[in-house]
Amino acid sequence: MADARARGLGRAVIFLGPPGAGKGTQAKQIAKHYGVPHLSTGDMFRELVARDTPLGKRAKPIMDRGDLVPDDIVLEMVAERVSRPDTARGFVLDGFPRTLPQAEKLDEILQARSWGQPLVVHFVVDPGQLVRRLTGRRICSVGGEIYNIYDQPPKVEGRCDNDGGPLIHRADDREEVIVERLAAYQEQTRPLVDYYRSQGVLVDVDGMQPPTTVTAKVLEILERGQETHSSPPESSAAANQVSQRYER
Numbered sequence: 001m002a003d004a005r006a007r008g009l010g011r012a013v014i015f016l017g018p019p020g021a022g023k024g025t026q027a028k029q030i031a032k033h034y035g036v037p038h039l040s041t042g043d044m045f046r047e048l049v050a051r052d053t054p055l056g057k058r059a060k061p062i063m064d065r066g067d068l069v070p071d072d073i074v075l076e077m078v079a080e081r082v083s084r085p086d087t088a089r090g091f092v093l094d095g096f097p098r099t100l101p102q103a104e105k106l107d108e109i110l111q112a113r114s115w116g117q118p119l120v121v122h123f124v125v126d127p128g129q130l131v132r133r134l135t136g137r138r139i140c141s142v143g144g145e146i147y148n149i150y151d152q153p154p155k156v157e158g159r160c161d162n163d164g165g166p167l168i169h170r171a172d173d174r175e176e177v178i179v180e181r182l183a184a185y186q187e188q189t190r191p192l193v194d195y196y197r198s199q200g201v202l203v204d205v206d207g208m209q210p211p212t213t214v215t216a217k218v219l220e221i222l223e224r225g226q227e228t229h230s231s232p233p234e235s236s237a238a239a240n241q242v243s244q245r246y247e248r
Protein backbone atom coordinates (compact mmCIF):
# COMPACT_ATOMS: atom_id res chain seq x y z
CA MET A 1 0.00 0.00 0.00
CA ALA A 2 2.76 2.43 0.98
CA ASP A 3 4.55 1.38 -2.21
CA ALA A 4 1.52 1.99 -4.34
CA ARG A 5 1.05 5.43 -2.84
CA ALA A 6 4.69 6.28 -3.43
CA ARG A 7 4.62 5.16 -7.04
CA GLY A 8 1.18 6.47 -7.91
CA LEU A 9 -0.50 5.23 -11.06
CA GLY A 10 1.87 6.85 -13.53
CA ARG A 11 -0.87 7.17 -16.11
CA ALA A 12 -4.40 8.21 -16.87
CA VAL A 13 -6.85 5.45 -16.01
CA ILE A 14 -10.42 5.52 -17.29
CA PHE A 15 -13.23 3.57 -15.61
CA LEU A 16 -15.79 2.70 -18.25
CA GLY A 17 -19.14 1.02 -17.70
CA PRO A 18 -22.88 1.56 -17.43
CA PRO A 19 -24.53 3.46 -14.59
CA GLY A 20 -24.93 1.24 -11.55
CA ALA A 21 -21.93 -0.94 -12.38
CA GLY A 22 -20.09 0.29 -9.30
CA LYS A 23 -17.48 2.38 -11.15
CA GLY A 24 -17.69 5.29 -8.73
CA THR A 25 -17.13 3.18 -5.62
CA GLN A 26 -14.25 1.35 -7.27
CA ALA A 27 -12.68 4.55 -8.61
CA LYS A 28 -12.69 6.03 -5.12
CA GLN A 29 -10.99 2.91 -3.65
CA ILE A 30 -8.36 2.70 -6.36
CA ALA A 31 -7.54 6.41 -6.29
CA LYS A 32 -7.11 6.19 -2.53
CA HIS A 33 -4.90 3.11 -2.84
CA TYR A 34 -2.53 4.92 -5.20
CA GLY A 35 -2.87 8.33 -3.59
CA VAL A 36 -4.00 9.96 -6.83
CA PRO A 37 -7.08 12.08 -7.60
CA HIS A 38 -10.42 10.50 -8.41
CA LEU A 39 -11.87 12.75 -11.10
CA SER A 40 -15.61 12.20 -11.38
CA THR A 41 -17.67 14.31 -13.74
CA GLY A 42 -20.14 15.06 -10.96
CA ASP A 43 -17.44 16.45 -8.66
CA MET A 44 -15.84 18.41 -11.50
CA PHE A 45 -19.20 19.98 -12.40
CA ARG A 46 -19.89 20.93 -8.81
CA GLU A 47 -16.48 22.50 -8.45
CA LEU A 48 -16.80 24.27 -11.77
CA VAL A 49 -20.00 25.98 -10.67
CA ALA A 50 -18.67 26.75 -7.19
CA ARG A 51 -15.57 28.46 -8.59
CA ASP A 52 -16.21 31.86 -10.04
CA THR A 53 -14.10 31.34 -13.18
CA PRO A 54 -15.13 32.37 -16.71
CA LEU A 55 -15.80 28.73 -17.50
CA GLY A 56 -17.86 28.34 -14.34
CA LYS A 57 -19.88 31.42 -15.28
CA ARG A 58 -20.66 29.89 -18.67
CA ALA A 59 -21.59 26.53 -17.19
CA LYS A 60 -23.75 27.69 -14.30
CA PRO A 61 -26.89 28.89 -16.13
CA ILE A 62 -26.86 25.74 -18.26
CA MET A 63 -26.61 23.49 -15.24
CA ASP A 64 -29.18 25.53 -13.32
CA ARG A 65 -31.62 24.89 -16.14
CA GLY A 66 -30.78 21.20 -15.84
CA ASP A 67 -29.59 21.11 -19.45
CA LEU A 68 -26.79 18.92 -20.75
CA VAL A 69 -23.46 20.72 -20.50
CA PRO A 70 -22.03 21.10 -24.02
CA ASP A 71 -18.88 19.20 -24.97
CA ASP A 72 -16.68 22.29 -25.34
CA ILE A 73 -17.30 23.26 -21.72
CA VAL A 74 -16.85 19.71 -20.44
CA LEU A 75 -13.60 19.31 -22.36
CA GLU A 76 -12.20 22.62 -21.19
CA MET A 77 -13.10 21.63 -17.65
CA VAL A 78 -11.33 18.27 -17.94
CA ALA A 79 -8.28 19.79 -19.66
CA GLU A 80 -7.92 22.29 -16.84
CA ARG A 81 -8.42 19.66 -14.14
CA VAL A 82 -5.83 17.22 -15.46
CA SER A 83 -3.26 20.00 -15.81
CA ARG A 84 -3.16 20.62 -12.04
CA PRO A 85 -0.09 19.50 -10.07
CA ASP A 86 -2.00 16.88 -8.06
CA THR A 87 -2.44 14.77 -11.23
CA ALA A 88 1.33 14.45 -11.77
CA ARG A 89 1.40 10.79 -10.64
CA GLY A 90 -1.70 9.77 -12.55
CA PHE A 91 -5.44 9.94 -11.97
CA VAL A 92 -8.66 7.99 -12.31
CA LEU A 93 -11.39 9.33 -14.60
CA ASP A 94 -14.92 8.27 -13.72
CA GLY A 95 -17.88 9.23 -15.91
CA PHE A 96 -15.72 10.73 -18.65
CA PRO A 97 -15.38 10.36 -21.59
CA ARG A 98 -19.01 9.61 -22.31
CA THR A 99 -19.04 9.92 -26.10
CA LEU A 100 -16.71 9.12 -28.98
CA PRO A 101 -15.95 12.80 -29.75
CA GLN A 102 -15.07 13.29 -26.07
CA ALA A 103 -12.74 10.27 -26.18
CA GLU A 104 -10.94 11.62 -29.25
CA LYS A 105 -10.50 15.02 -27.63
CA LEU A 106 -9.28 13.39 -24.45
CA ASP A 107 -6.57 11.63 -26.47
CA GLU A 108 -5.40 15.06 -27.64
CA ILE A 109 -5.48 16.47 -24.12
CA LEU A 110 -3.46 13.54 -22.78
CA GLN A 111 -0.94 13.69 -25.61
CA ALA A 112 -0.49 17.43 -25.15
CA ARG A 113 0.45 16.69 -21.55
CA SER A 114 2.73 13.77 -22.54
CA TRP A 115 0.52 11.21 -20.85
CA GLY A 116 0.34 8.91 -23.81
CA GLN A 117 -2.48 6.40 -24.00
CA PRO A 118 -4.82 5.88 -21.07
CA LEU A 119 -5.52 2.48 -19.54
CA VAL A 120 -9.22 1.71 -19.71
CA VAL A 121 -10.89 -0.58 -17.18
CA HIS A 122 -14.20 -1.77 -18.60
CA PHE A 123 -16.83 -2.95 -16.11
CA VAL A 124 -18.73 -5.74 -17.83
CA VAL A 125 -22.20 -6.30 -16.42
CA ASP A 126 -25.29 -8.28 -17.27
CA PRO A 127 -27.93 -5.62 -18.02
CA GLY A 128 -30.83 -7.74 -16.77
CA GLN A 129 -29.06 -8.40 -13.49
CA LEU A 130 -28.06 -4.77 -13.24
CA VAL A 131 -31.69 -3.63 -13.56
CA ARG A 132 -32.65 -6.13 -10.87
CA ARG A 133 -29.85 -5.00 -8.60
CA LEU A 134 -30.84 -1.34 -8.93
CA THR A 135 -34.64 -1.59 -8.99
CA GLY A 136 -34.56 -3.93 -5.99
CA ARG A 137 -32.51 -1.55 -3.90
CA ARG A 138 -34.11 -0.14 -0.74
CA ILE A 139 -32.41 2.24 1.65
CA CYS A 140 -33.18 2.65 5.34
CA SER A 141 -34.36 6.20 6.00
CA VAL A 142 -32.93 6.07 9.51
CA GLY A 143 -29.51 4.38 9.34
CA GLY A 144 -28.85 4.30 5.59
CA GLU A 145 -28.53 0.49 5.49
CA ILE A 146 -28.92 -0.90 1.99
CA TYR A 147 -31.18 -3.85 1.19
CA ASN A 148 -32.28 -5.57 -1.98
CA ILE A 149 -35.80 -6.98 -2.11
CA TYR A 150 -34.60 -9.80 -4.40
CA ASP A 151 -31.16 -10.70 -3.12
CA GLN A 152 -30.96 -9.30 0.39
CA PRO A 153 -34.47 -8.63 1.69
CA PRO A 154 -35.17 -7.32 5.21
CA LYS A 155 -36.80 -9.74 7.67
CA VAL A 156 -39.97 -7.62 7.74
CA GLU A 157 -41.07 -6.14 4.45
CA GLY A 158 -40.36 -2.40 4.18
CA ARG A 159 -38.60 -2.24 7.56
CA CYS A 160 -34.91 -2.07 8.47
CA ASP A 161 -33.58 -5.09 10.41
CA ASN A 162 -31.41 -2.89 12.63
CA ASP A 163 -33.63 -0.03 13.62
CA GLY A 164 -37.07 -0.75 12.15
CA GLY A 165 -36.78 2.39 10.01
CA PRO A 166 -38.93 2.60 6.87
CA LEU A 167 -37.11 1.53 3.70
CA ILE A 168 -37.09 3.96 0.79
CA HIS A 169 -37.13 3.29 -2.94
CA ARG A 170 -35.18 6.20 -4.40
CA ALA A 171 -36.57 7.93 -7.49
CA ASP A 172 -33.25 7.23 -9.25
CA ASP A 173 -33.79 3.50 -8.72
CA ARG A 174 -37.15 3.34 -10.51
CA GLU A 175 -37.11 0.92 -13.38
CA GLU A 176 -38.06 3.46 -16.08
CA VAL A 177 -35.25 5.81 -14.99
CA ILE A 178 -32.71 3.00 -14.98
CA VAL A 179 -33.77 1.59 -18.32
CA GLU A 180 -33.50 5.06 -19.85
CA ARG A 181 -30.02 5.63 -18.43
CA LEU A 182 -28.86 2.22 -19.64
CA ALA A 183 -30.22 2.94 -23.12
CA ALA A 184 -28.34 6.26 -23.21
CA TYR A 185 -25.16 4.45 -22.16
CA GLN A 186 -25.65 1.80 -24.79
CA GLU A 187 -26.14 4.37 -27.53
CA GLN A 188 -23.56 7.02 -26.62
CA THR A 189 -20.90 5.43 -24.45
CA ARG A 190 -20.77 1.77 -25.38
CA PRO A 191 -18.98 2.57 -28.71
CA LEU A 192 -15.98 3.61 -26.59
CA VAL A 193 -15.43 -0.04 -25.69
CA ASP A 194 -14.58 -0.84 -29.31
CA TYR A 195 -12.64 2.41 -29.70
CA TYR A 196 -10.32 1.61 -26.81
CA ARG A 197 -10.23 -2.14 -27.45
CA SER A 198 -8.98 -1.57 -30.98
CA GLN A 199 -6.16 0.54 -29.51
CA GLY A 200 -5.25 -2.36 -27.22
CA VAL A 201 -5.63 -0.33 -24.04
CA LEU A 202 -8.86 -1.81 -22.66
CA VAL A 203 -9.18 -4.52 -20.02
CA ASP A 204 -12.50 -6.16 -19.09
CA VAL A 205 -13.50 -6.68 -15.49
CA ASP A 206 -16.52 -8.70 -14.39
CA GLY A 207 -18.53 -6.00 -12.66
CA MET A 208 -21.16 -8.41 -11.31
CA GLN A 209 -18.82 -9.88 -8.70
CA PRO A 210 -18.85 -8.65 -5.09
CA PRO A 211 -17.26 -5.19 -4.75
CA THR A 212 -14.17 -6.43 -2.85
CA THR A 213 -13.49 -9.03 -5.56
CA VAL A 214 -13.82 -6.37 -8.24
CA THR A 215 -11.38 -4.10 -6.38
CA ALA A 216 -8.86 -6.94 -6.15
CA LYS A 217 -9.17 -7.62 -9.90
CA VAL A 218 -8.74 -3.98 -10.80
CA LEU A 219 -5.65 -3.71 -8.59
CA GLU A 220 -4.24 -6.79 -10.27
CA ILE A 221 -4.76 -5.20 -13.68
CA LEU A 222 -3.15 -1.94 -12.64
CA GLU A 223 -0.19 -3.68 -11.00
CA ARG A 224 0.37 -5.97 -13.95
CA GLY A 225 0.16 -3.09 -16.33
CA GLN A 226 2.38 -0.20 -16.08
CA GLU A 227 2.86 -1.79 -19.52
CA THR A 228 -0.11 -1.77 -21.89
CA HIS A 229 -2.70 -4.50 -21.85
CA SER A 230 -5.12 -5.56 -24.43
CA SER A 231 -7.61 -8.25 -24.99
CA PRO A 232 -7.99 -8.85 -28.73
CA PRO A 233 -11.51 -8.40 -30.09
CA GLU A 234 -12.01 -12.15 -30.66
CA SER A 235 -11.48 -12.92 -26.97
CA SER A 236 -14.21 -10.52 -25.89
CA ALA A 237 -17.10 -12.88 -26.53
CA ALA A 238 -18.49 -12.36 -23.04
CA ALA A 239 -18.54 -8.59 -23.45
CA ASN A 240 -20.16 -8.89 -26.86
CA GLN A 241 -22.85 -11.15 -25.49
CA VAL A 242 -23.66 -8.53 -22.91
CA SER A 243 -23.99 -5.82 -25.52
CA GLN A 244 -26.19 -7.98 -27.71
CA ARG A 245 -28.52 -8.64 -24.83
CA TYR A 246 -28.68 -4.89 -24.33
CA GLU A 247 -29.65 -4.23 -27.90
CA ARG A 248 -32.62 -6.51 -27.88
Ligand SMILES: [Zn+2]
Pocket: 140, 141, 142, 143, 144, 145, 160, 161, 162, 163, 164, 165
Ligand atom coordinates in the same frame (compact mmCIF):
# COMPACT_ATOMS: atom_id res chain seq x y z
ZN1 LIG B 1 -31.84 1.20 9.47
